[in-house]
Amino acid sequence: MLLKLHTFPDAVLREVAKPVAAVDAETVRFMQDMLETMYHHRGVGLAAPQVGVGKRVIVVDINEPQDPAQALLMANPEILQSSEEEFCYNEGCLSVPGQYADVTRPKKVRVAYINIHNQRVEMEAEDLLSTCIQHEIDHLNGELFVDHLSRLKRDIILKKVEKARRLAEEEIGHAL
Ligand code: GNR
Numbered sequence: 001m002l003l004k005l006h007t008f009p010d011a012v013l014r015e016v017a018k019p020v021a022a023v024d025a026e027t028v029r030f031m032q033d034m035l036e037t038m039y040h041h042r043g044v045g046l047a048a049p050q051v052g053v054g055k056r057v058i059v060v061d062i063n064e065p066q067d068p069a070q071a072l073l074m075a076n077p078e079i080l081q082s083s084e085e086e087f088c089y090n091e092g093c094l095s096v097p098g099q100y101a102d103v104t105r106p107k108k109v110r111v112a113y114i115n116i117h118n119q120r121v122e123m124e125a126e127d128l129l130s131t132c133i134q135h136e137i138d139h140l141n142g143e144l145f146v147d148h149l150s151r152l153k154r155d156i157i158l159k160k161v162e163k164a165r166r167l168a169e170e171e172i173g174h175a176l
């Protein structure tokens with residue numbers, strides 16, 4: 001089932017998401033719906049708040065081509081360790097449509113999470129995968145990639161998104 005994407009300045013994007021008690025059948029179905037929604041919008045990651053749900057659930061697939069069998073479906077993801085070494089990537093976000101900026105983050109992270117079998121697992125990630133997991137965990141804490149930028153750069157991007165949204169709403173108004 002395709003879920004609706006929530007974009008800036010929707011308040012759900014600024015809330016801290018709540019941990020999942022256990023990954024049950026309903027949670028797995030929700031993760032699969034998130035994956036479908038992420039593929040539909042050609043994203044490499046998606047966090048539950050982006051579909052309006054305040055739960056600590058993320059999905060990630062940076063494979064080329066993307067492959068549901070290799071996607072990461074994670075509940076309660078936690079960063080255990082981050083490298084001193086950094087990695088810079090030109091990030092975008094489905095909740096900040098059409099805007100991109102270079103963000104510098106730790107290059108490697110060690111992550112713990114609960115998988116679809118309700119088992120706790122740990123993994124290491126680097127470069128784009130690490131960036132993507134960190135970007136998704138930020139969403140669970142009410143943070144967006146623009147929060148890593150200078151205030152000037154952040155304000156320019158968010159003003160552009162608000163302006164695009166206002167124009168789109170006007171278009172709808174005229175069509176009705
Ligand atoms: O599709 C996405 N691309 C992306 C590029 C660089 C760093 C992070 C991302 S995640 C983003 C989808 C999204 O908004 N996930 O929250």
Ligand code: NI
Binds near residue numbers: 095
């Ligand atoms: Ni995002």
